[in-house]
Amino acid sequence: MTDETTTDEPADAITSAISALRERAAHQGPNVAADAEASEALGVHLAVNTERRNLRILEALLFAAAEPLDEETLIGRLPLEANIQDLLGKLRDEYAERGVHLSEVGGRWRFETAPDLADVLVEVKQEPRKLSQAALETLSIIAYHQPVTRAEIEEIRGVAVSRGTLDLLFELRWVRPRGRRRTPGRPVTYGTTQGFMEYFSLQSIGDLPGMSDLKAAGLLDARLPPDFSVPDPSRSVEPDLLEDPLSDEEAHAFHVDFMDGDDDPDGAT
Structure with missing residues (x-):
């Protein structure tokens, strides 16, 4: 032995x-x-x-x-x-x-x-950059409706999305281009990033608060329209909403062109 x-x-x-x-x-x-x-x-x-x-x-x-x-x-x-x-x-x-x-x-x-x-870390905690109301609304729409196009964001908000709003969300690395929708014009879709998940301590996108949670927190008006609903972010995407994903190189090129002033470098709308 x-x-x-x-x-x-x-x-x-x-x-x-x-x-x-x-x-x-x-x-x-x-x-x-x-x-x-x-x-x-x-x-x-x-x-x-x-x-x-x-x-x-x-x-x-x-x-x-x-x-x-x-x-x-x-x-x-x-x-x-x-x-x-x-x-x-x-x-x-x-x-x-x-x-x-x-x-x-x-x-x-x-x-x-x-x-x-x-409470004991407040003095050394980094002050987060405050978002405008427009940025908060745009980020919420992207988080709950992703994958979503710019036209769809504007339809939901009822107003145009300014370049500055999307610029800020890109700079914070909370939003990214996901792919191109399989519909005429092949518009670019947007979604949230891993950085968004980490900042808000979410294990999955399905952990976003639902309507009951938002009401309990006082974030929804008590006088909501009868047909109002909060989308389930963990829902299954319908077949006609499927997209062709962008590669890392394509996403980077899109981001660079977007920040330079052309938010759709391939000309799709």
Whole structure:
């Protein structure tokens, strides 16, 4: 019997070795039984140390990241035997009572300050850029109706959308061009971004407040038209609303042209 087990040995290999030693111990006396017990204790110790190291690696990755990380990225940096779901759950539990929490936003993970400590962070918290009423309305329409074209935004608001409004939403990286609608003219559609999800702490777009939530918060007038409704942002998109997505290069070119003064570089309306 050799003692060359390392912290990189998979847990099932350790378990198999321990089982073999137990079987030998049943037939070869107390000395082998003692060896089996010692090896079992070593296996448990190594497994605990391996998990602890993986937790430390995960903690370091999330702490050092400039933006939230998805599970695929985290898995690529962890040892092969690491169970990412189990590790994230344990790390979240460890930080549950601390000044920072491990949170999931838009399918990605990050550390953020505990909500109950907001009052002591007011003095050092960055003042967010305030949006105009027009920008708030435009952003809300895009969030709830996406994918939505500029003409549809204007139809819902009842007024034209100014360049300055869309410029601001682009600069904040809350809005992006999504694709071209499969309708005559192939107009560009707009949608929200990962940055929008992170800023408003949304795990999915379906977490946006519904009509009852908006009423409870006093954000809707009590005298609403009988046919008024708040769209469900998590709804299934109708087939005739499907779009051809823009590649990263096309989206970048569109954004550059838009900011330079041409919001439809291909001439579609």
